[in-house]
Amino acid sequence: MELIQYLPQVLSGWNLTILIAGTVVGLLLGATPGLSPTMAVALLIPFTFQMDATSGLILLGVLYTATVAGGAVSAILVNIPGAPANIATMLDGHPMARNGRATEALHYCFISSGVGGVIGVLVLIFFTPLLAGFALRFGPSELFWIAILGITVIGSLGSTSVLKGLLAGAVGVWISLIGFNPVAGTERFVFTEHLQGGVTIIPALIGLFAIPQVFQMVEESRRGRGKEAFGMEQRLVWTSVVYNLSKVRALSIGSIVGTLVGLIPGAGGQIAGLIAYDQNKKFSKNPEAFGKGEPEGVITSESANNSMVGASLVPMLSLGIPGSPTAAVLLGGLLIQGLFPGPDLFTQHASIAWTFMGALLVSQVLMVVFGLYISRFSKYVIRIPKHHMAAAVAVLAVFGTYSVQNSVSDVMIMMTMGCAMYFAMRFGFGPGPVVLGIILGPIAETNFLQGQMLGQAMDGTFQYFFTGGINIFLVALCVLSIGYSIVAEFKVRSRQRGQSSGRTVEVKS
Amino acid sequence: MTSHRKHRLTALGALLVAVGLATVSFMPSVPGYEFPQLAAIGAVLCAAILVLLALVPRQPITTVDEEPIPWGGIWPLLLILFGFLLVMGWLGFFTTSFLAFFLITQIYTPQRFSWHGAIRGAAIAALFLGVLYLIFVTVLRVQVPSGILV
Numbered sequence: 309m310e311l312i313q314y315l316p317q318v319l320s321g322w323n324l325t326i327l328i329a330g331t332v333v334g335l336l337l338g339a340t341p342g343l344s345p346t347m348a349v350a351l352l353i354p355f356t357f358q359m360d361a362t363s364g365l366i367l368l369g370v371l372y373t374a375t376v377a378g379g380a381v382s383a384i385l386v387n388i389p390g391a392p393a394n395i396a397t398m399l400d401g402h403p404m405a406r407n408g409r410a411t412e413a414l415h416y417c418f419i420s421s422g423v424g425g426v427i428g429v430l431v432l433i434f435f436t437p438l439l440a441g442f443a444l445r446f447g448p449s450e451l452f453w454i455a456i457l458g459i460t461v462i463g464s465l466g467s468t469s470v471l472k473g474l475l476a477g478a479v480g481v482w483i484s485l486i487g488f489n490p491v492a493g494t495e496r497f498v499f500t501e502h503l504q505g506g507v508t509i510i511p512a513l514i515g516l517f518a519i520p521q522v523f524q525m526v527e528e529s530r531r532g533r534g535k536e537a538f539g540m541e542q543r544l545v546w547t548s549v550v551y552n553l554s555k556v557r558a559l560s561i562g563s564i565v566g567t568l569v570g571l572i573p574g575a576g577g578q579i580a581g582l583i584a585y586d587q588n589k590k591f592s593k594n595p596e597a598f599g600k601g602e603p604e605g606v607i608t609s610e611s612a613n614n615s616m617v618g619a620s621l622v623p624m625l626s627l628g629i630p631g632s633p634t635a636a637v638l639l640g641g642l643l644i645q646g647l648f649p650g651p652d653l654f655t656q657h658a659s660i661a662w663t664f665m666g667a668l669l670v671s672q673v674l675m676v677v678f679g680l681y682i683s684r685f686s687k688y689v690i691r692i693p694k695h696h697m698a699a700a701v702a703v704l705a706v707f708g709t710y711s712v713q714n715s716v717s718d719v720m721i722m723m724t725m726g727c728a729m730y731f732a733m734r735f736g737f738g739p740g741p742v743v744l745g746i747i748l749g750p751i752a753e754t755n756f757l758q759g760q761m762l763g764q765a766m767d768g769t770f771q772y773f774f775t776g777g778i779n780i781f782l783v784a785l786c787v788l789s790i791g792y793s794i795v796a797e798f799k800v801r802s803r804q805r806g807q808s809s810g811r812t813v814e815v816k817s
Numbered sequence: 818m819t820s821h822r823k824h825r826l827t828a829l830g831a832l833l834v835a836v837g838l839a840t841v842s843f844m845p846s847v848p849g850y851e852f853p854q855l856a857a858i859g860a861v862l863c864a865a866i867l868v869l870l871a872l873v874p875r876q877p878i879t880t881v882d883e884e885p886i887p888w889g890g891i892w893p894l895l896l897i898l899f900g901f902l903l904v905m906g907w908l909g910f911f912t913t914s915f916l917a918f919f920l921i922t923q924i925y926t927p928q929r930f931s932w933h934g935a936i937r938g939a940a941i942a943a944l945f946l947g948v949l950y951l952i953f954v955t956v957l958r959v960q961v962p963s964g965i966l967v
Binding site for chain 1: 827830831834835838841842845847848849850851852853855856857859860863864866867870882883884885886887890891894895897898901902905906910914917918919921922924925926927941942945946949953957959960961962
């Protein structure tokens with residue numbers, strides 16, 4: 309099997325150093341309140357330029373895994389999820405810490421993350437080549453619809469409002485088309501000299517994810533949030549390992565739900581954790597203990613979060629549709645290295661693809677080992693004040709953006725997009741759909757133009773794009789994804805109305 | 818301003834932006850603008866439905882998810898970021914970063930100003946940028962904007 313063939317490469321000196329350094333840095337970044345996995349990966353993409361494609365991708369992949377697991381530390385100790393994925397962990401992890409069981413909760417978090425993570429990566433290893441092989445049948449029309457599907461799915465799931473998500477996705481696509489007209493070979497939408505090179509992925513990624521976070525961190529710092537912290541009790545790791553592994557149901561529910569949610573493009577880790585938590589609570593003999601410091605709550609949500617990571621890379625590596633916003637950022641990192649998702653990745657760049665997946669598997673083990681070790685020092689990491697974090701992120705954002713092309717214009721684009729995104733976020737628009745639009749826009753346009761030419765040479769453009777089994781299936785999926793999201797939004801809205809009218813009755817009576 | 822009114826204004830603002838994108842996409846009469854036109858039409862459609870759902874019923878059907886902008890808290894940061902861009906090319910990246918880091922930590926600290934806190938803030942900024950300089954400029958030879966200072 310290819311994985312075993314490339315395993316020595318994973319464990320070679322330089323790659324192993326990156327794996328260890330990436331795991332430790334990722335755990336610390338994840339543990340820091342306010343630094344989400346998406347932002348951490350986006351901030352570090354520019355620094356992978358100095359590395360070869362394999363090492364760069366390993367670093368980004370390991371960071372993704374470790375930051376998701378590390379995010380549980382602040383969720384447990386200060387009741388602030390390090391990442392949206394850790395919301396479900398907070399529900400029982402924080403009450404455990406308040407009851408004097410902080411170390412125990414952190415142990416369960418890292419052990420369960422490791423178990424879930426291994427299952428997720430195994431799914432990635434076995435399913436991605438199969439799906440990529442199927443993608444060999446895709447021509448320009450199918451690739452065009454795949455890109456549109458990616459935008460509609462993340463567009464509909466990335467924001468609270470479907471329409472706002474789709475609108476943000478369309479604006480992202482439009483922004484990606486600034487710079488160069490591929491047909492006439494002239495400039496397009498270049499309103500200022502700073503836009504002459506177009507809007508490239510790195511400034512967009514860093515700006516959209518990091519700058520709004522800087523604003524949020526300074527806001528929270530002014531409000532003085534994140535003061536509550538707990539002492540850490542002494543506990544043997546082995547005791548936690550035995551107890552954790554005995555909770556087979558919680559681990560299974562978490563891993564299965566996390567994997568399934570990860571495979572659905574755009575669903576994101578926070579949904580995986582919450583769904584798994586809810587399912588385990590329903591199956592539990594003692595559901596009333598959940599939310600009051602039940603270890604099974606932490607075990608389920610953390611195994612779900614980390615099994616989602618590997619699974620979310622399946623559609624990304626095989627079809628180019630990211631399974632989560634962080635996977636979308638990773639897709640950007642992949643494209644920047646000159647690698648394209650799909651079958652070619654497993655034929656022409658097999659060494660990179662298999663070493664990357666092998667490294668993700670090894671990183672799960674490293675994450676458990678270092679996570680358990682670091683957990684005893686976690687209380688120091690979470691004490692970093694928000695205003696210091698905000699200042700460091702702002703400086704790193706400028707530094708990272710400039711270092712890619714030594715371009716001040718890139719820094720200006722990053723800053724402008726970041727500030728605009730912060731204001732847009734206050735009006736309910738999310739950065740995920742915009743980023744995905746920027747990444748998938750050029751892919752969609754290239755395939756649209758190629759399809760148009762092929763269509764004109766054949767039966768016509770409309771027939772080319774709207775006939776054929778795969779085309780119809782993909783169009784149906786696009787319609788379904790939008791339709792499902794609209795129905796889901798209306799359900800939430802009607803539930804909110806029901807709750808608010810219920811409250812009114814109570815007040816009147 | 819009520820939340821419903823803000824929701825409606827958001828929808829109208831989104832429509833204006835989308836119409837603006839459509840206008841600039843349809844203005845040039847040369848080939849190669851078909852895809853931007855499609856994207857702009859998509860944006861206009863979404864925004865138009867958003868406006869309809871927000872304006873036509875007495876209560877908006879879509880989720881009201883707007884939050885107020887805390888201008889009082891963010892304007893110093895906006896000024897610092899804008900100033901960073903202006904001064905970076907003249908002073909140099911590391912000097913400008915030191916100033917920005919120091920200002921952000923001093924303005925947004927929940928504690929009251931004290932000389933002890935200011936010196937501590939300056940030391941943390943210097944340490945952070947020193948590590949950045951050592952790793953990326955000295956070891957990895959990454960280029961940064963240089964000016965009259967570092």
